[in-house]
Amino acid sequence: MAHDTHIHVRTQSEFEYAKKKRADEMKGHLATFAIMIFLTLIAFTMVAAGFSTYLIVPIILLMAGIQVILQLYYFMHLSGKGHGMVAFFLFCGIFVAFITVLALVTIVWW
Amino acid sequence: MDINQKYTPQSWPDHPETATMEGKNKFIGFWLLLAAETVTFATLFATYLALKDKGPSGMEFSAAGLFELPLVFAMTMILLTSSLTSVYAMYHMKNHNFKAMQAWLGITVLLGATFLGLEIYEFNHYLHLGFGFTNSAFSSAFYVLVGTHGAHVLFGLSWFIALMLRNAKRGLNMYNAPKFYLASLYWHFIDVVWVFIFTVVYLMGVIG
Amino acid sequence: MMATLLVFLAGCGREEISTLIPAGEVAQDQFNLLILSSIIMLFVIIVVSIIFVLAIVKFRRSKMGEDMIPEQVEGSARLEFLWTAVPIVLLLILAVPTVYSTFDLADVSTMDVQAEDGTSSNLTVNVTAKLYWWEFEYPEQGIVTSQELVVPTDERVYFNLISADIKHSFWIPSIGGKLDVNPENVNTFYLTFDQQSSELEDGVFYGKCAELCGPSHALMDFKVKSVDREEFDQWVTAMQSEEPAAVEGDLALQGEELFGADGLSCIACHATSGVGEGNIMQGPNMATFGDRNRVAGYLEHNEENLKNWIADPQEYKPGNLMPAAASLNNGEELTEQELDALAAYLMGLTVEE
């Protein structure tokens, strides 16, 4: 159990490599962030520009969907090692969430 | 695990949040909680959508007439940025750079608090207009959905602050690394929810 | 076997209310589904039972020997396939009539179809459910009645259901399945009445409220009179005559006085003319009271019960919305004579000859 975690001290080159990898990853995160801001801007601009509702709604929902995927996979590392079960349960949650929303917007009737 | 065990950047593991059994348990448990939270918010969204613009006959307020985008835009930008700053904090945690982590967390907290302040201002503004919690089914659903998100922000902020204060003197160790990590996951989740709030409630609200 | 069993059981239920003795097309469809599914289910039960009984008889330890260690079988893909496929087939057999019937029973497209002469060809009844009683409005005929639904036989009757307070559910077991009566929206469906209720022992079909709606949910009954079209038209005409039938007898006249605005103001809640619109009055319409089968939907229809009811409605339907007579009479109990008068008056209200 917990008490048997042993401490592994890395060699200098191992350490440098890991550090470099993290720094690269951070750059990726910055790019992700830029995309998220960009998507948000598009969404707001579309609404401000007053396009047709039928055009706007699907697009801004798509933007939101992409942002969520970015958050989950880049900021929250959902594809990382040891996330298998976690991802499975999260998708089950998303599935239940989806049918709940679907039901309440369609068959509460009217 | 020994809470007094000191680490150097070299001996600090790649994934401090899941390096111990406790950490791993917390990590999985917390993600499961997020799955449950997903359903919770979905239920709130679903109810909101079902009750959108529904009220007693002659109801004064509707989504299209009420919401104003500039404020929401500012709030969105602030919260998105705070998501990034918390990523920076985690970056420094993985580098075992405690000071930098605390600093970035501090910025995150400031941004989060600003967001919360704006939200309180917004609610207050609506109340002054006469759009109260008990006005209509629409108002109830709106306040509960957005308010629940606000409560999550408040909780996230308190969590960050508590962790920062509690560990200010101790520095990073295997015992608190998972906690920092989970708090930041929570913060991202809050951001995810907000993405849907600004899209579904505000943007789709304004276009009617 | 199930079918014979059901026939046998049909003897146990009352034809006024049993779903096993369908008296309308809708109930008949549903009964057929019941039979079909019962046969399939019985088949399932029999298959399971045979394997089950054989297994527990053949493989008891007393037979197998105390030390016998059975072979540790892992499973069998062929068997798994078999008992996945067979149930699927059985379910498909059920699925087809299910889907068909679901759409068929919900089909109200002929509801507002106009006949040649511009009148609507099918009867529509607006049903309003209220705390523990039912109101039936016939919008095209411009009449209202309550507690007892009167309908023509052998044709579709359409129902619009809405609740005036909380949720109820409209159910006439021997005529067809139920539909909820919601507070927020009108539900529409149709029923057909294939038998005249006068052929029944009690002369009416029994209707029920099937959704828990408070203390007197159990007592929220209504009755259905199904008559042939001719008789129905006569009834409608009688209801439509503006003037209620003349009140006869001194006692009844005194009752009318008491009932009216100068008396106890019962009239404030109870209309005595069948002409009008639905969902306006607080209490049941009394125009046909004398023709009723029950008092308050469930008590035997006699003066004794009527008087008891008027004196203390809460005693009979806890939580109902009619005030006790005393509270209408400045706190004083009504005298026996006054009750007699009211009863005589109410029993005299009739549109049938």
Next chain:
Amino acid sequence: MSSIAQKKGFGATIWDFMTTVDHKKIAILYLISGGFFFLVGGIEAMLIRIQLAKAGNDFLSAGLYNEIITMHGTTMIFLASMPLLLAFMNAIMPLQIGARDVAFPFLNSLGFWLFFFGGIFLNLSWFMGGAPDAGWTNYASLALASEGHGIDFYTLGLTISGFGTLIAGINFLVTIINMRAPGMTYMRMPLFTWTTFVASALILLAFPPLTVGLFFMIFDRLFNSSFFVVEMGGNTIIWEHLFWIFGHPEVYILILPAFGIFSEIFAIFSRKRLFGYTALVFATILIGFYGFMVWAHHMFTVGLGPTANAVFALATMIIAVPTGIKIFNWLLTIWGGSISFTVPMIYAVAFIPSFVAGGVTGVMQAIAPLDYQLHDSYFIVAHFHYVIVGGVVLGILAGTHLYWPKMFGTMLSEKLGKWTFWFFFIGFHLTFFIQHFLGLMGMPRRVYTFGADQGWDLFNAISSAGAVFMAIGVIILLVNVVMTTIKNERVGNDPWGDGRTLEWAIPSPPPFYNFAQTPLVRGLDTFWIEKMDGNKKGMIFAEPLGDIHMPNNSIIPFVISLGMFIASFGALYFLDGDKPWALAVLIIGLLITFGSMLVRSLKDDLGFYITKEELLEDAKGGKTDGH
């Protein structure tokens, strides 16, 4: 603090249970409180049956009857069946996967106390102005119209205990994901562990909609919002959806662990490996999955329209397939086995026809047009008591007999057990079989009385007589428990002789650290494999004997829950006007809760170690190792 250092005395025992974080003791707490609530719900059931024994009975008044059915349903589902199943999950599941405890012992305790205080709160309504009376489904229009505070007890009580259940669910999931002994792959997990896993997943995803619905209801009733207030634009159907989105998975939360218990029993008492283990596992997962897509079959008559009804009807029917797979695999498990008819086994055997009878009526109800007739009639009451009593309750009774020796170290009497069985089983069929026909004969459910003119007298009388048999059965069980506890004959590791899974490889009851050395699992039914290989110890070990890290006991879970309990009274009376103290109570309660949470997060609680020497000492302490 090994067993040597354990304090004695009544007060100390109580304190020990109040502070314990040991999954086996928490299991006992669940068992006792779930058992208590089962008796309460059972007494309510008896009152129902007395009232309905004859036409026009006036034993109970109309309002009181509604309170009793509401509390009967709510108590039986939330406060009796679920906790009893959680008791077995707690007691057995960690042992089955070779873990020392659950993943979060502290939260385990918190989950229990939240459930407990929620249940007590709900039942206090009887003494504080009346119980909830809108049915266990608490449909919104009636619930909002209900006077007094009954409904508020329902919403607040279920919210609290719901949190407890959610915590328990997450805890079990993490335990199973993370704490399995080396070699215990997913496809080697015993079926009871599997069903615990899936049921916990259902808890995780089904409780949030309920909680949200309850919050809406609380807001509507106590803080004047208008989610369900029709005049204000609200919609009562939303409640129905939320309730059933939760409610249908809930019935599988109940039945799946019972399936798990039966799976263990069939294998043990037929001395045979489960037939089609893989199929059983996948059927379990499928049932869990489909469970989320069928809820509207409770709402066929609402008026959702033919498309929705048809879709949900078909979706519902599909569930018969995986359930059938389970039934047939069980039958094939006993087929070719060597069946010993112990008490747990007779329950398991009796379960099969009973449950199938209940299941097939479920499929009949899934035929939407037919359900227009069946809905809200006694046919439904018959259906769900067949699956619940014939499935869940028989499962709980079977589990009680099966795991009693593992939990308490002594056997229940087989002879009395058989008496209980026959009374209960006969009574059960007598009570509920006939109700199918009552329903078909037009009897609606939830009626406090019926007229002699409806033709339902005889069948109701028979039904009531059956309930008496069940009550006698339950009383014999209580006698059994008391007598065998007094006798207290100790048993060894594997009292049934044919145990197959890890829990039977260690002493009964197990030491508080469960496994001195973590076992190494070599296959499905690991204890059986070792036994067959002639391994006297019953398991092989994955690690040398060493220090064991254990969590500390804590009173904090109790205090957190107590705080919520107190706060609920504040919330309940908040808007009453004449009770100015309510706000203070609300605040005090919340302060207690948040204060103790703060203490918990500020004070590091790192647990303690049991040393190798203590373990060796304990082993010598002479726990027998079975036959």
